[in-house]
Amino acid sequence: MPEIKVTPLGAGQDVGRSCILVSIAGKNVMLDCGMHMGYNDDRRFPDFSYITQNGRLTDFLDCVIISHFHLDHCGALPYFSEMVGYDGPIYMTHPTKAICPILLEDYRKITVDKKGETNFFTSQMIKDCMKKVVAVHLHQTVQVDEELEIKAYYAGHVLGAAMFQIKVGCESVVYTGDYNMTPDRHLGAAWIDKCRPDLLITESTYATTIRDSKRCRERDFLKKVHETVERGGKVLIPVFALGRAQELCILLETFWERMNLKAPIYFSTGLTEKANHYYKLFITWTNQKIRKTFVQRNMFEFKHIKAFDRAFADNPGPMVVFATPGMLHAGQSLQIFRKWAGNEKNMVIMPGYCVQGTVGHKILSGQRKLEMEGRQILEVKMQVEYMSFSAHADAKGIMQLIRQAEPRNVLLVHGEAKKMEFLKQKIEQEFHVNCYMPANGETTTIFTNPSIPVDISLGLLKRETAIGLLPDAKKPKLMHGTLIMKDNSFRLVSPEQALKELGLAEHQLRFTCRVHIQDPRKEHETVLRVYNHLKGVLKDYSVQHLPDGSITVESILIQATAHSEDQGTKVLLVSWTYQVGILERTYISSSSHWS
């Protein structure tokens, strides 16, 4: 039986280094190629030796698909393609293709230039890697080869994020990447049609969370920022340069405008301005409202938000700073955090998910004394707030997507095992489909049961449907044909056509049965009696009395002769071909008895 095999090399019961191998109808596809923010050793990249132990990546993989530009989905790409070695196609959307290399370069700089690591990918490798990328449009059907096709759907989440359908023949898999089912201030909601894939591989970051309304969260966020600024405190919002940053900037920008606030808002790193530029150029990927009004007012041109300079951190008085990276694991956000952590007037707002091992994760889990580099202990007195602004679908959203796509199986990745377990049960209960949650390196096999497409001759189809046109065209009806199988081609034709095509002669099979009845009358009278009787009994059939004295019921022939010895006995010869339905025959033989 055909099967689909799925092996996560990363993101199996975990968040980070998303990388999922899918084998479908003889094709091997790798979904995402991310890095893990919680690790600094080998574990930060997926373990590609799973594939390379049996040969080259290029020979094994038919293509690689990147869902969006977040590093936990694309961070290992240059390592994978240039250091391990992969020369096949890599697919991603245009915005992802544009932004991905910048984040990779940023990541490389932090790792190599700041942390001094060697044996890491180089700038040139990023460039070479990007040359292998093929950009795809939304909804475009990309023919990877003769059989394998992929198609991108809008996923919300971040600019250019996409879900991908992978299809071979009539078997298909949908991979969601990260997605968001509710539109926000700058992006739309994920959307997919009822494509009924054999398998839906979905992220499950917020598998157990059902978030309150977005409006409440926004109001809460603004209130906290406002209060801190009012009492002269500083607000640090660690974000990734692209994504939530723009969302929160739009939120604060409109709030500042409305409340006429004066406290400065800064955005750290040179990346930002560039980042906003991408949003301007790829405005077709944002939500409807922004797209509609961009000619009059581009939402990504901020009036109140200015570029941050390192020296500003020591300025007295209130301010709000967006700083990268978002999990406080390195860079500017961590520097500012260290400066401000000691003052209880200040506040840090974590607007997104933090991976285990990061400073962000530690302070969110209540830790207030942190060991920094050089055994230094940092005491955190500032207020720590967590507010989920990450654009992931919550439990409700995940269920909604399943309802939209109607998959036959579901597989969870990109989440924590415990939460997955809960969601898995919920999915199995509500949709009665199998739900899987493999760990990294564990293979899940799903059996598919595809129907077989064959060519039917229009003559046969028309004949069958024409019969069906009356009285009810929608009613299913029985059809008879012959399937010719030749060199992997399947054609369904009428039996007559099949015989003709193959140059075979028909072999006629006829049955004749002698039925003896007691009837002293003349032969033609007997025939007439039988005829009248049959006509009365078999109202739905065409019963005919032929001039030569015989009777036909459809294709069944009945003749009567007198018995050679006993004139009082008449012999009925009932003759039919093999193709005559058993029903007619039974009727005739039984009714002949009757008479």
Add this chain to the structure above:
Amino acid sequence: MLDCGLDMTSTLNFLPLPLVQSPRLSKLPGLVLKDGSTFLDKELKECSGHVFVDSVPEFCLPETELLDLSTVDVILISNYHCMMALPYITEYTGFTGTVYATEPTVQIGRLLMEELVNSIERVPKAQSASTWKNKEVQRLLPAPLKDAVEVSMWRKCYTMPEVNAALSKIQLVGYSQKIELFGAVQVTPLSSGYALGSSNWIIQSHYEKVSYVSGSSLLTTHPQPMDQASLKNSDVLILTGLTQIPTANPDGMVGEFCSNLAMTVRNGGNVLVPCYPSGVIYDLLECLYQYIDSAGLSNVPFYFISPVANSSLEFSQIFAEWLCHNKQTKVYLPEPPFPHAELIQTNKLKHYPSIHGDFSNDFKQPCVIFTGHPSLRFGDVVHFMELWGKSSLNTVIFTEPDFSYLDALAPYQPLAMKCVYCPIDTRLNFIQVSKLLKEVQPLHVVCPEQYTQPPPSQSHRTDLMIDCQPPPMSYRRAEVLTLPYKRRYEKIEIMPELADSLVPLEIKPGISLATVSAMLHTKDNKHVLQLPPKPPQPPTSKKRKRVSDDVPECKPLKPLLSGSIPVDQFVQTLEKHGFSDVKVEDTAKGHIVLLQEAETLIQIEEDSTHIICDNDEPLRVHEGRKVKLCCLGCSDAI
């Protein structure tokens, strides 16, 4: 329905609509017919020997009489120029279907319509001429009005609410997106290389493929290059929207455009470029961007005046995915793909919604003005024609190929201004067409009649027609053409349970047959074969009636048989089944097998078998049949 274009050449028969009262136009004499009658002098005016209708310009619609447009399910749009009649169709014909177009096509199409509506609505005209349209009257008029076709069908411009309603019926699609229509056919837009978002369309079923090639370009300008590979293996290729100026080379024309522009400005004159607000203007601005410094034109102001100028310039920058490779790469940097962003930033190019307002303060001469409409009948261009027409220092440069420039200029005669004709039409010429057809090799080509003969004005140029084998099938307005192919097969799906139950039999090496008796389900033009239902259960509950309603009467049909029966084997099988008294007699054509005890006689011939049973018991016959079938195992049931 493929495309929905508007014939705007009808407007050339009308007087221009001036933004500001024009003494010259209002003083034009009324028409006096040959017989001296003057009843038309309010409607028709004469200017330098030409007659014009003094009324709001009207457009010639697509043929709407030929068929009931409410029966059209789908309209496929190939580019923004080919959708200008959409509001007339979607709002006035009972059309309830869907329109498919790409996002840039819709956005820029909206801008073109907006400009059209705006430039006509802001110059309200009190009178609306209709007397001249009367067939009896039209006959008396001088050419070309006398020969204008279907004047009764000409319509005034639509309104913005109608435009919005029409555009709301459009479904956005992307290149290479497969769109299922009613399960019967699949349509796919492909890049055609002519304009932002311009598409050719593939219309295909599982076995037939029709390509619709309209407005395509092989030149490298700003749009994504034309996708030729996907047009291969077409049964029919419908070819239209070729270049209107097959003899002009677009590159040469651009060069001429630049040099004429520079010369005029250097001599202190102004340059007027009548144009559409999107399309070639982007390429012209890009050329000028490279040209102005070297030509010493850095201080000459460039103005782009259109109610949609700003939108057009902004929109051009956000369709990165629809642009050629070079422009896409720029967006990745991230930089705006078109250099007119820089021209605007450095104040070399300024754009205004109209000549009123800011423009009148900023206006400096000599200058270069891009403005519409290319027909010179409405829009801001009318104002500049009136303003600059009297001076031979000024130049009007025609770049759009849709209108004859002489006809466009007719109501402005006599004219002192220089006129330069540099039509830039990047669409396919005949050399490119033959190359394309050789490349994609369609079985049949279908095209408008005009493409199958040389242009009437150059009847010796046999190179200016489509040349392919077999010769193209041509069509004319309101003609019905039957496409030359016969459908023979359709796709059907066999459900796995049914497939499992099939018993294939190898008839010849490599060829197997299986008899299929199955339920045919047809839904949304998709056919599925399932296992036939089990014979109806004896009635057990009240629901019985409903069940038998759903399940059609099920008569298992016996397959056709083929092959012949080896007698020896047959006899052996019979004996195995307990017939001990089998006797075989040879006949002329075959054999007779006698089963005395069963009172049965079996005649076996090459292509037929006849079982005659002397017994009343039908059961017996069944048994015989069973045995018989066993023997036929080595023969074939089809």
